[in-house]
Structures are given as C-alpha cells and as structure tokens.
Amino acid sequence: MADKPSRALVIYGDGYASLLSPSHVLLHSFASRASCGFLSLRTPPSGESENDRMVRELAQLLDAYDCYRARNGQHHEADADVNLKESPMPTISQRFMGLRAALITICPNVKSFARELGFSVLEIDVLITPRDPSNKHLQEVPEAFAIASELLKLLGFSEGRVLEKSEFDLVILHIKTSERSKDTKEKMISDTGVDWLNNLVSGIMQATEPRLDISSCLHFSIILSYGTVTATEDQYSFILNSGTETNSDLSRVQPRQSYTMKGGNTLNGIRHHHPMLIAQWQEGVTRRDMVREFSFKEFREHGGNLAILADRFLHEVAFKLWKAPKYGA
Numbered sequence: 403m404a405d406k407p408s409r410a411l412v413i414y415g416d417g418y419a420s421l422l423s424p425s426h427v428l429l430h431s432f433a434s435r436a437s438c439g440f441l442s443l444r445t446p447p448s449g450e451s452e453n454d455r456m457v458r459e460l461a462q463l464l465d466a467y468d469c470y471r472a473r474n475g476q477h478h479e480a481d482a483d484v485n486l487k488e489s490p491m492p493t494i495s496q497r498f499m500g501l502r503a504a505l506i507t508i509c510p511n512v513k514s515f516a517r518e519l520g521f522s523v524l525e526i527d528v529l530i531t532p533r534d535p536s537n538k539h540l541q542e543v544p545e546a547f548a549i550a551s552e553l554l555k556l557l558g559f560s561e562g563r564v565l566e567k568s569e570f571d572l573v574i575l576h577i578k579t580s581e582r583s584k585d586t587k588e589k590m591i592s593d594t595g596v597d598w599l600n601n602l603v604s605g606i607m608q609a610t611e612p613r614l615d616i617s618s619c620l621h622f623s624i625i626l627s628y629g630t631v632t633a634t635e636d637q638y639s640f641i642l643n644s645g646t647e648t649n650s651d652l653s654r655v656q657p658r659q660s661y662t663m664k665g666g667n668t669l670n671g672i673r674h675h676h677p678m679l680i681a682q683w684q685e686g687v688t689r690r691d692m693v694r695e696f697s698f699k700e701f702r703e704h705g706g707n708l709a710i711l712a713d714r715f716l717h718e719v720a721f722k723l724w725k726a727p728k729y730g731a
Contacts, residue, residue, distance in 0.1 A: 407722075411553060411554070413574075416459070429624070436683040441678035443462055446673075461515065493519060494520045498725040499720075501723065529549045546604070556569055
C-alpha cells in the first residue's frame with residue numbers, strides 16, 4: 403500500500419482482446435511488468451443489440467449493473483440530461499468519499515450512462531493538443547505521446563512531477579475499435595485499433611518511468627474485453643474439461659468461486675468464458691507476476707490475480723485512491 407492516495411488512469415478497450423498479436427510488443431511488455439487477471443461478466447440476454455451490450459458490460463465494470471437492469475437496459479442519447487436526483491443509484495462521488503471521476507468516450511450511449519452515474523463526461527477534444535505550425539518541436543511529438551500527456555494532466559501529473567492539486571482522481575478512457583467517425587479529432591481515438599493503443603501505452607509508460615515521482619502515484623489499469631462472443635471457443639473458458647467436471651460426483655461439493663458471488667450471495671448467469679483481461683501497474687505497490695504477454699492463456703497460467711467479479715473492479719481502484727475500504731483478502 404502506498405503512503406499517500408494514488409490517482410488512477412483506466413484504459414478500457416471494448417472488443418480489443420481478440421485483436422492482440424505478437425507485434426503489439428508494448429502491450430505485452432506492460433503485462434510483464436503488471437499484476438494480471440480476469441474480470442468475470444454476466445451471460446448476455448438473447449437478441450441483445452451491440453449498444454446495449456456495450457453499456458451493460460460497462461455497467462458491470464462500474465458496479466452499476468443493478469441500476470442498468472432496473473432500467474431494462476434502455477439508455478439512449480435522449481437521456482444525456484438525466485436528473486441525477488432521480489437516479490436509482492447514488493453518484494460515484496457519493497459512493498466513494500467524494501471521488502472525482504471522469505470518463506472519455508465518443509459513444510453516445512456510454513456518455514448518457516456515465517452522466518447518470520455522476521461521472522464528468524469529457525469530449526475527445528480535451529486530449530488533442532493544438533498543433534502550432536510554427537512550433538517544430540510540437541509537430542514532432544507523436545500523436546499517442548501527446549494524448550498520453552493530456553491524460554496524465556487531468557490527474558495532476560505534468561512533466562514527471564506530481565502537482566499538489568488535480569482536476570480528477572480517476573480518469574477512464576473508453577475506446578471501441580468498431581467505431582467509425584468522419585471527424586478528424588474523434589477519428590484519432592475511435593478509428594485506431596490495437597496499434598494505436600500499443601503506442602499510447604508506450605507514451606504513458608515513458609512518462610511514468612520509475613525514476614520519476616509519477617510512477618509511485620499513478621495506478622494504471624488496462625482492461626481489454628472480447629465484445630460480442632459465443633461459448634464455443636473453449637480456449638477462453640475458466641473451466642478446464644468442463645464435461646468431465648460436470649459428470650463428476652465431486653462437482654456437487656465443489657466450492658463456489660468468488661467471481662460468481664457478490665455480497666455473500668451466489669449470482670445466477672455468470673459467464674465462465676471470455677472474461678475481461680486486466681493488467682494493473684503501480685511502481686512499488688502492485689505485485690508483479692510471471693505473465694509475459696497480454697493474453698488469456700498467459701493470464702490463466704501465470705497471472706497473479708485469477709478472476710474476480712467485474713463489479714468489484716471499481717472498489718479495488720477506489721481503495722488505492724483511499725476512497726473505499728479494502729474488499730476481500
């Protein structure tokens with residue numbers, strides 16, 4: 403545990419997990435330095451639209467699934483000005499001791515849902531540094547590195563220094579590879595793919611080298627999900643030899659796994675395949691495991707965290723920010 407509150411950056415790549423390749427060396431390098439594991443999700447309802455899936459999975463990540471379900475999964479752009487006082491769930495600031503949280507996305511449904519939960523929803527423009535044609539040095543700064551710098555500034559990190567005050571305690575960048583936009587600024591975030599994310603991670607890690615003050619104050623998480631999936635791909639399942647285990651007499655006395663429970667109660671409809679992949683790093687705080695690449699196979703065989711319910715993620719991060727008590731062991 404750090405001797406002072408951390409500030410957290412989360413990059414959530416919706417649908418990115420299946421697109422990783424050996425060429426994405428910087429993402430794999432990050433995983434080799436991080437503490438890795440899984441976030442389990444619920445089984446989706448039949449006939450679910452892509453927009454509903456996207457918001458439903460984000461709702462679990464933000465521990466707002468009950469809120470989402472109570473609303474029958476109906477979150478549209480028309481809800482953008484929702485009255486927070488009428489929301490069935492307290493805002494994130496009320497839930498986590500005044501936590502100041504921002505979410506950056508171009509997806510209208512995600513914007514609407516995040517506003518309902520009390521997030522400050524930021525436009526993509528905040529990450530785009532104006533390019534002065536007369537400034538040759540600025541023109542030479544790679545796009546991903548410039549965006550990394552702007553993300554860190556939102557958390558009060560500048561040029562390797564930790565500023566006394568910051569605009570936010572938590573910043574979540576939500577990106578989705580299938581988005582397409584004609585707008586140049588939005589295209590920088592949405593139409594990028596894993597190559598762009600790979601470079602962005604490099605920019606963030608270079609700005610937070612261990613010799614810099616930032617490294618011990620930034621809690622950095624990368625979460626990659628599979629998007630729309632089916633259960634036919636056994637290589638992405640938690641349960642090995644599931645047919646044998648189901649028929650075994652021992653299966654009836656097998657204890658429930660913690661990722662299938664919440665608040666001491668067993669949850670129905672937990673998906674045992676295609677979880678979110680999560681890698682977390684903070685210098686001197688997170689425990690490095692034996693993972694060598696950002697993949698399901700590596701995380702299952704060598705990850706230090708195994709699986710937790712996606713709903714618990716936000717609580718774990720809030721603990722690092724001194725905004726929530728420790729949950730679990």
